[in-house]
Amino acid sequence: MKVKICGLNPTRDVQLCIDLKVNFLGFIFYEKSPRNVKLFDIKTLSKYKKNVSSFVAVTVDPTNEFIKKNLINNFDYIQLHGSETKQRVEEIKNMGLKVIKVIKIKEDSDIDKYKNYEIADFILFDTPGMEKSIEFPKNLITKLPKGEKYALAGSISENNVENIINLGVNFFDLSSNLENQIGCKDHHKIKSFINKINEFKN
Numbered sequence: 001m002k003v004k005i006c007g008l009n010p011t012r013d014v015q016l017c018i019d020l021k022v023n024f025l026g027f028i029f030y031e032k033s034p035r036n037v038k039l040f041d042i043k044t045l046s047k048y049k050k051n052v053s054s055f056v057a058v059t060v061d062p063t064n065e066f067i068k069k070n071l072i073n074n075f076d077y078i079q080l081h082g083s084e085t086k087q088r089v090e091e092i093k094n095m096g097l098k099v100i101k102v103i104k105i106k107e108d109s110d111i112d113k114y115k116n117y118e119i120a121d122f123i124l125f126d127t128p129g130m131e132k133s134i135e136f137p138k139n140l141i142t143k144l145p146k147g148e149k150y151a152l153a154g155s156i157s158e159n160n161v162e163n164i165i166n167l168g169v170n171f172f173d174l175s176s177n178l179e180n181q182i183g184c185k186d187h188h189k190i191k192s193f194i195n196k197i198n199e200f201k202n
Contacts (some may be wrong), residue, residue, distance in 0.1 A: 001165075001201055005190065006058060006175040007035035010044045013185045018053050020194045024100075026056040026079065026175075029070075034183040035175070035189045037060065042074050056100060064095070071196070072096055072110045079124065086116050093119065098152070104128045111143055114150075124173055127154040158189070165200055172197070 005017055006026030017025050027045070028035045045055060054076040061082030062071075071078060078092060079100040093099050101120035103113050106128055114123045125144055127136055136154030144150060146168050153173035156164060161172065178193060180186040 002148065002151070002171040002198060003194065003197055004056065004173040006056075006153075006173060007033075007140060007179075007183065007184075008185065010041040013187070013190075014045065014048050016187055016190060018048060018051055020191065021052050022190075022194065023052070023055050024054050024077065024173075026058050026173075027075075028058045029062070029066075030060050030081075039070055042070060045074060057097075062092075067092065067097070069096055072162075077121070080120075086119060089117055093121075095139070100124050101118070102126050105140060108140065108143060111140065114145065116162050122151055122171070123148055124151040124153055126152075138163075138167065141169065146186060146193070158193045160194060161193070189196075 002023040002037040004024035004026055005022050007028050008014060008017065008025055010027065014025060027037045030036055042189065051201050056077040056079050057071045057075040058079040059081065061084070063076070067078065072095065075099055076098060078097045079102065080089065081102045084101065089099055089101055098121040100122040102124045103110065104127065105111060117123060136152060141152065141164065144152070148171060151171035151173050152169045155177060156172050156174050157177040174193065178185055178189045
């Protein structure tokens, strides 16, 4: 069972997530986002001993220049939210980053799009809200492929994660439901969610 927490602050939230053994720590590089990370903050991340955690750069149609200048050697994964083709995903992987490719799901027919991106290390099924906490339709969750390669995002919380686990999901991506205000993570909520997940690991 895996957890990714997205929209983290490089100075405030990272050590807590590492200590809690959160699998993936997501940092957003998208200027329109209230959680956008400033490029000079990347240097801060190099000071942490990651232990079992991996750093993920969350991007929208990044250029090769941006990837080479800012992400290579600083992040373990790149998360792709844009209009990348299978060929583009392969090109980015060949640059030395592991890839999480996002598939935005509005209806049943969107699910099969993941088959075009099996080259990615992980597939993240998300709602089309782009950082807005829209609940993923339960009737579609049961139709998603099963396995550790596939993650789910979309209004996941401590209150509903047990039901989602029962629908066959074991990789969860959270952001806004772990905040006390937009862009500010609530450390109590993070601890509480991870404790909840740990109950199902035992």
